[in-house]
Structures are given as C-alpha cells and as structure tokens.
Amino acid sequence: MQRNSVTYILGFCAVICLICSVIVSGSAVGLKERQEVNKVLDRQKKVLSVAGLMKEGDMLQPAEIQTLFGKRIRAVVVNLETGNIDEEATKTVATYDQQKAKKDPAVSKSAPKNLAGVQRIPNKAVVYQVSKNEMGEDGSGFELTQYIFPVEGKGLWSTLYGFVAMAPDCNQIKGLTFYAHLETPGLGGEVDNPKWKAKWPGKLAFGALGSDPKSWDKVKIAVLKSGGDGKDHAVDGLSGATITGNGVTYLLRFWLGDDGFGPYIQNVAVRPS
Template sequence: MARDSTGYTIGFAVAVCVICGIGVAGAAVALGPRQAENKVLDQQKQVLLVAGLMKPGQQATPEEVTALFTKNIRREVITLKTGAEDKAIKAETFDQRRAQKDPATSTTAPENAAKVFRLPNNALVYHVLKDGKTDTLILPIEGYGLWSVLYGYLAVDKDANTIKGITFYAHAETPGLGGEVDNPKWKALWPGRKIYDDKGQPALTVIKGRAGDPKTDPHHVDGLSGATITSNGVSNLMKFWFGKDGFGPYMAKFKASQGRS
C-alpha cells in the first residue's frame, strides 16, 4: 500500500491511537497505587494541619506524616442519620467522597443553601487524642461557593461547640477574593468561635464587614472582602453540616458522652 494512499493514512492513524492508548492505560494502571497513596497522605496532612500538629509549609517525609498521624489521630466511621458509630465499616479504608457519589451508599440531600446534593450514609470523623482521650474533633465540610465546591475540615474542641481551626484544601474560587478562604490571616479569625447558640442551633455566620472578638461575638466571622457569595457559601455549609441533616446528631451524642465521662 502506497504511503500517500488514504488507506495507509487511516491505518497509520489507527495504529498510533492504539499504541498511545495502550501507553496511557498502562501508565494509569502503573501509577494507580502511587496516586492512591498520595491521596491518603494528603488527607493525613490536611487533618494534621487543621489539628495544629503540623505547621503550614512544614517539610516532612511520607513516613513522618504517617507516623505523626497514627500516633495522634483515631478515625471513626459514623452513620450520619443517627450519629452512632458504624463498626461494620473499616475506618482506615473508608472513602467518604466516593461513598457520597455512589447511589448504593448515599441518599439525595434535602434542599439546602449549601447546595449539597447527595449525602453519604456514613461519614468519617477524626479524633485528635491527648492522653488517650479525644481532645479535638476534625470533621469534613463542603459546600458551594461562587464558582466551585469548597472542601475542607473543621477542628472542634471536645465541648462539641468551640472551633479550634478550619482549612479548605480544594476549591476553585477567585484568587484574591473567594480564594482567600486559604489565607492564614482569615483562618486565624476562627479559633474560639462557637458553632451553636444557646438553643443548640447552628449559628456561626460569616458576616459582611468585621466581627467582634470570639468572646464578645462568638457566632460571627469577618467576611471575605469582595467575595460576598463565597462568604455566604461558608455560612451555608456550616449551618448545613452542623444541623440535623449533617453532623448534628453526632455532635449531640458526643457532647452527651463527654458529660458522662
């Protein structure tokens, strides 16, 4: 077959596509385990950061991160609807975001301002241990901002109400505006704030302008300048995840258990 013929051109193109496809598929298979390991490692780092056990920019080997996580963190899988621990699910391998996407392990969320469309039946909670007891809870949070879903973690004191830290590790908000959810200065405004009011209802709100200090104005956080929609998104996700459809039942159970200890 002549090299300038239509048949040769089509055959050559098909051969190139097949070879490239095999190469890409092979690379994906070969890199799959490493990507999974990196995902777990990044999750551990984010939990350690919001727990205050690692500092932003701190250099640590994968082995050091894993050792620090294993020593200080206990994972627990809970049933969102009841707040009870689900011991039938192995916490070490549970992937909440995957469970949220699977219709077999999730349900349609009730209409909510945070635009959370599906709820996993189970959620993963992290306990930061001190002298063998829970000193801090780390809870996954998510909700829609202006352009994207904000994924993060909230650190809560053992009183199940006082915030100790917050971080958003994945989003696509506008840099310099909504993207300031990553700004250490803004995140430093959160410790000491309270999730719930005196009636036990989620009350934490990101307001327009400046809030008072945590002692005198515990339910408000400074708004993000020029990013009202992102600020509202953070308020919405806080109200959703700490209400009756999110971690509300779990927080109530945990608080009651602390009172009995």
Template structure:
C-alpha cells in the same frame, strides 16, 4: 510507493496517534493507584494540619496513627456505629463519601428545604476524627463539604475539647477561582476562624460567615467570620454548609452525645 506519498504520511501519523493514545491510557491506568494514595495522604495531611499536628518531623502517617482516632458515626443517632455493622465500604480508613453518597444502601436524599449544603444526598454515617492526648480526647475534627460558586468544597472543621470553640478549618479540594473564592485557602482567613465560638455554652449553633468585615467592637465578633471579598457566593456557600454540618442533619446529634458524656 514513494517515500512522501499521501497514503504513507497518513499511515505514519495514524501509527503515532495510536501509539501515543495507548501510552497515555496505560500510564493513566498504572498511575491511578498512586494518585489515590497521594489523595489519601493529602487528606491525612489536612487532618493533621487542622488538628495542629502538622509541625512534627515524624511522617504524617505515623502521627495520624498515633494521635488520631477515626470513628464512624451514625448521623441520625450521633452514636458510633457498632463494629459488627461496619462492612468494607464503611471501613473508616477507606470511607469514600463521594462514592457512598450516590449509593442508596449507605445514603439518603436530603429534603430540598433542608439541603443548605447543596449536596442533594448524604451518607447515613460519617467518619469523624478525634485527636488523642494520652487517654483524653482534646479536639474533634469534622469533615465538611458543600457547594460554593463553581464547585463542591471539601474540608475539615476542628473544635476544641469544649465542643464550642473552633480550633481550625481547612479545605483539601475545591475548584473556586484563585484570588476570589479560592481565598478559602488563604492562611490569614483560615487562622481568623481559630478561637471563634461555633456553639454557645447552651449548645446553640452561633457561628456565622458574614458578607463583609466583622465589626470587632461588637459582641457578635466572637462568633462571626469575615466574608471573602469579591467572593460573596463562595462565602455564602461556606456559611451554608457549615450551618448544615453543625446542625441536626449533620453532627448536631453526635456533638450532643459528646456534650452529655462530658
């Protein structure tokens, strides 16, 4: 057979394709555990950031273990889930909200008229993170997520120990457009949340992300956040899922329990 026969050319091309696809498949499988670890580490870094603990020189995992207490909370009652009811899927360190919200054993459907976050189903429990200062809890970090324009945004909202004031917000996963909805990652926008009132002293939810700019001279400025310009739909999504997670279907009952225990 001649060196440049059609049969040989196709044979060599097929061989190279098979080798490459095998190589890519093996690499994908081998690296998936490391990808999961990196995702988990990134989540932890975001928790530390929103908890104002990101500046330390110590490794993130060490700060997390020393200063953050994850607690599995039953959203309906607002109470921590007793240890003997926590199986390996509900383990706060392995809790995977995406996987569990599709599992009927651990989740439920949200009635359409209450689904402000646009997530259709939610887990019965969520892991919240408490920042410890010695023996006291001085910040509460709440996972938040919901639909923006193109994607579901995942992040954390932190409250000060008064349970009224926002301490910070961060997003660790979304696919909104860079420069538009992607401005949820803009440090200036995120820092504009700090010090805003999420709840009134009576415990009523007051926080609002508005379209356009907040009138800083108005009384409402204490609980309003500027919308992202050119990204009204992402802004509306963020406002909606913040309302959802701070409301009765989200952490409302949990925050009520904490207020009563103060």
C-alpha cells in the same frame, strides 16, 4: 507507500494515537494504587494541618505523616442519623470512602433542600478525634482535644471540600481548612489564605448553650461581609468574594446541623456546667 499520501498520513496518525492511548491508560492503571496511597496521605496531611499538628510549609516525608497521624489521630465511622459510632465500619475506616458512599443509593440518601448545595448525604461519615499526647499502638493513652469533621458545600464556581476542627465541647472552633475547591485565586480562593484561616480559632458554632446539647440553639456561625471581627459567632468575609463566604457559612451550618453531624455532636459534646 507515498509519505505524503492521505492513507499514509491517516495510518500514521492512527498508530500514534494507539501508542499514546496505550501509554496513558497503562500509566493510569499502573499508578492507580499509588494514586490511592497519595489520596489517603493528602487527607491525613490536611487533617493534621487543621488539627494544628502540621504547620503551613512543613515538609514531612510520607512515613513521618503516617506515623504522626497514627500516634495522634483516631478515626471513627459515625452513623449520621443516630449519631452513634459504627464499631464494625470503624474497623475498616482507613478504606471507607465517604465520597464514593454518597453516590451509592444503597448507603446514602438525598439531602433535603439546603443552601449549602449538598445533594446527597452518606449514611455514615468519618470523624477524626485528636489526642493530646501520642497514643500507643493499641490506642492507649488517648486523651481527646479536638474533633475534626469533614465538610463540603457549594461556593461560586465549585464545591469546597474541607475540615472543621472543634474543641471537645463541639462548640468552639479550633480551625477550618479546605483541601479542594475551584474558587478564583485572589477572590474566593482566599479561603486558603493563612490570615483568613487564623480568624477561625476561638469562634463559636452554636447559639446559646443549655446544659443539654439537645436543647442547643441552631448552628449560628456565619461569614459576614464585614463586622465579623470581635464577634463570637462570626468571621469577616473575603472582599469581592461574598458568594464563596456565604457558601462557607451554609456548608458549616449544614454539616454541624441536624442533617449532618448534629446527632453525633449531641451525643458526645462536653456539656457546659
């Protein structure tokens, strides 16, 4: 066959496409398990980071991350509507995929209209509890120092996925970190800037606190365009990125509120005396 004939060129292209698609699909299938392991590892890293157990730039090996996570973090599955821990689901928490659950109408519901742009709410969500000291393998010696709640909501270009860490009073914020978003680097992407993240510890999520968390004011925390510094319930915004900043306000208010972890918070928050 002539090498410059149309049939030869089309045939050549078809063979190359076939080889490439076999390589791509083969590696996608072959690496799926490793991708899942890496996803879990990445989530553990972010939880450790927002808990302050891993510093920016710490280069821990996968086995070290898993060990640290196992010794200091307890994950539980919470029924968002009742605010109770689902003991049965907690037994398989390591494989519980909240993102998958929210897409399944059998185990999720559509969210009421909200400013965070949340469309669906899973019936159950994972809460991480941080222990002050290392736990035994059976969880003995656990002493609560922080709760870590997964949060998500719309920024300008993308959905931001992250974690907010809170003190046992479920009012004082200990940290906020996002592990996935597509906001513009240098603008909305500055949510990842350690200097901005350092503004969060010590801020208060809720308004006036009565002795009963059921009577607490609504979530009050806000990212302000300016003037957040020095205020209990506000953090200074990112310049040129008010829309992303507002997104952070709305997503925190949503997930700490009645449609998110509010019922759980009311059950477990350490009441001010």
